[in-house]
Amino acid sequence: MHGPVGYVADKDELLKRLRRAEGQVRGIQRMVEDDTYCIDVLTQVSAATKALESVALALLDDHLAHCVAEASAEGGPVAEEKLREASAAIARLVR
Amino acid sequence: MHGPVGYVADKDELLKRLRRAEGQVRGIQRMVEDDTYCIDVLTQVSAATKALESVALALLDDHLAHCVAEASAEGGPVAEEKLREASAAIARLVR
Amino acid sequence: MHGPVGYVADKDELLKRLRRAEGQVRGIQRMVEDDTYCIDVLTQVSAATKALESVALALLDDHLAHCVAEASAEGGPVAEEKLREASAAIARLVR
């Protein structure tokens, strides 16, 4: 179990960005169906990837600022576990 | 104008992967709506980002193997322009 | 001013990895001087880049586990500033 999620205050903003990313991915499908020039499709795929990366960074910010900060304030094994988890998530983003 | 796009033979496969990526992004929206734990949302965002990166690499492969290869065979300023375009697209993917 | 740096316990290990990365970059210079095949040079550049990324992730882990965790335990504007700093550093790594 866990308390309120870190992104609770940014939920609407996150959902708006995710819906926009979904729209971008659907737009790329139409481009492929219409035989759009490869480079133009690639530009849109890069844009959608960057949009998802921004969502990930926003989620991570909220997570560090709430879940990790709270756990750190308490200390002990839970704090360590939260830090390990956050580090693994950052590594997945970077690689 | 340009001839048949480089990915013409892989169109169905590309569309399948894009629809899967779209489904992943929609799944992430549901996770956010349901207050899923930040780290679990992040894992899915990383997976969707990787899926889009794979689509980009597949598009780039096809583009190099068809559009760039053909232009190179002809040589001249069109070949140079194609290479510049491909390099810029690769740089956008890497950064 | 700041207290002991987060990586104080991992200093020897970090220095060892940085010296190895330096050796890799020097090796790449020799490869270029010897006209080594482009793809083989590229493979080594990718390896050196990954080595530096691992150093960055290790530094970030230590920073979160020490500097950020301590500041979070105290709370207030210093904690917020530390989180902002860490988020910006993570964004620089990802993009």
Place this chain on the structure above:
Amino acid sequence: MHGPVGYVADKDELLKRLRRAEGQVRGIQRMVEDDTYCIDVLTQVSAATKALESVALALLDDHLAHCVAEASAEGGPVAEEKLREASAAIARLVR
């Protein structure tokens, strides 16, 4: 065996950039030895990583413009092999 490497005309520029990257990595070692604040070390690691990525993109440009273009002009299994190689190198850079 292979002909003249793709980067032959840019060799001096590549070596200059690699020496600068080597200097950056040595500078990071001094920062760690001097207990420089984690975030400042991280900023330099990101800069060195970006410098190596630029070297990689420059190498790849030269490779596409020379080795791959030449092989494409000839066609056949060598051209296919060059494209496969280039695609794999791009994928290593992106991931």
